[in-house]
Amino acid sequence: DSGKLTYKVGVTLDRFIKSKQQDFPYATGELSQILRDIALASKIVSREISRAGLSDVTGAFGQTNVQGEEQQKLDVVANVRFTRALTKGGEVCAVVSEEEDLVIDLENSKGKYVVAIDPLDGSSNIDVNVSIGTIFSIYRRKTPTGSPIQEQDVLQKGSDQVAAGYVLYGSSTMLVYSTGNGANGFTYERSLGEFFLSHPQMQMPVDGVIYTINEGLTPHINPNILSYLEGCKRKGATARYIGSLVADFHRNLLKGGIYLYPPTSQAPNGKIRLMYEANALAFIAEQVGGAATNGTERILDIVPQSLHQRTPIYIGSKNMVAGLEKALLG
Numbered sequence: 001d002s003g004k005l006t007y008k009v010g011v012t013l014d015r016f017i018k019s020k021q022q023d024f025p026y027a028t029g030e031l032s033q034i035l036r037d038i039a040l041a042s043k044i045v046s047r048e049i050s051r052a053g054l055s056d057v058t059g060a061f062g063q064t065n066v067q068g069e070e071q072q073k074l075d076v077v078a079n080v081r082f083t084r085a086l087t088k089g090g091e092v093c094a095v096v097s098e099e100e101d102l103v104i105d106l107e108n109s110k111g112k113y114v115v116a117i118d119p120l121d122g123s124s125n126i127d128v129n130v131s132i133g134t135i136f137s138i139y140r141r142k143t144p145t146g147s148p149i150q151e152q153d154v155l156q157k158g159s160d161q162v163a164a165g166y167v168l169y170g171s172s173t174m175l176v177y178s179t180g181n182g183a184n185g186f187t188y189e190r191s192l193g194e195f196f197l198s199h200p201q202m203q204m205p206v207d208g209v210i211y212t213i214n215e216g217l218t219p220h221i222n223p224n225i226l227s228y229l230e231g232c233k234r235k236g237a238t239a240r241y242i243g244s245l246v247a248d249f250h251r252n253l254l255k256g257g258i259y260l261y262p263p264t265s266q267a268p269n270g271k272i273r274l275m276y277e278a279n280a281l282a283f284i285a286e287q288v289g290g291a292a293t294n295g296t297e298r299i300l301d302i303v304p305q306s307l308h309q310r311t312p313i314y315i316g317s318k319n320m321v322a323g324l325e326k327a328l329l330g
């Protein structure tokens with residue numbers, strides 16, 4: 001072993017997106033452009049995050065977001081970067097963001113697409129140099145272009161997503177996305193300023209040995225879930241919990257596992273937001289052979305009633321999710 005690292009710097013994200021453009025039912029290049037815009041914003045955010053400890057961007061911003069959580073400066077920075085990138089392109093008519101109370105109507109009625117985004121998820125990990133992520137969903141608007149956007153353009157169910165993905169700001173920055181034909185992962189090469197295809201046609205193991213839950217919640221959750229977890233432990237499973245959904249999901253995608261955010265007595269719908277956290281990851285999960293449910297219904301089938309709606313979520317390796325569903329029946 002020479003100890004030398006070899007790098008997989010072959011297909012760039014741009015080239016890959018271009019090569020796949022013909023696969024879209026509506027190959028006008030607009031969806032491709034949105035993906036490129038998101039990738040560009042994520043490079044900027046990645047740069048901001050990597051020097052977070054140096055620049056004056058960590059810590060509370062002195063205001064709370066719509067969920068009543070303290071908003072971090074980097075959350076704000078990321079929100080601005082992504083919404084700006086989506087506004088400039090002209091393909092998007094509306095944005096739903098975790099950081100914004102209301103729909104952002106871009107007043108671009110020609111835009112065919114609606115984007116739901118959590119610009120920087122894992123807020124409790126920002127200040128402590130732990131992995132965080134961006135999560136996004138892309139929908140086609142339902143009403144004709146040229147008319148004002150309507151509720152039905154925005155409150156679409158996850159199965160209507162035309163593309164979805166996430167960016168993980170981890171030991172390296174990665175972008176994973178799908179347009180409904182499998183999912184591919186790209187690793188960012190900072191010195192070249194490019195994402196390169198590093199994880200083609202990702203597949204999640206159908207079984208896994210990792211369970212991922214905030215164990216502190218267990219006094220307040222359905223005992224059937226506890227029985228499921230006990231079963232995992234008896235089979236020799238390992239506990240892993242980062243507290244950043246993207247990072248927890250990504251690890252389980254690669255290694256096999258289940259992520260659980262159940263209802264609790266205090267939070268009967270759990271914590272995870274349907275429109276800009278659960279849906280995108282459920283879409284990716286299904287694309288890589290995994291599954292995602294709220295316990296009784298496929299996440300992608302849930303019809304959203306409001307922008308910031310929460311949902312219980314059990315997501316990951318197919319057989320583990322099936323086992324959990326069975327356990328929930330008692």
Ligand code: AHM
Nearest residue numbers: 069121122123124214243244245246
């Ligand atoms: P956030 O949007 O405020 O960052 O909250 C979402 C995060 C997820 O990334 C993570 O899986 C979960 O909240 C952790 O919650 P908890 O601290 O209750 O374990």
Ligand code: MG
Nearest residue numbers: 098118121122
């Ligand atoms: Mg979030």
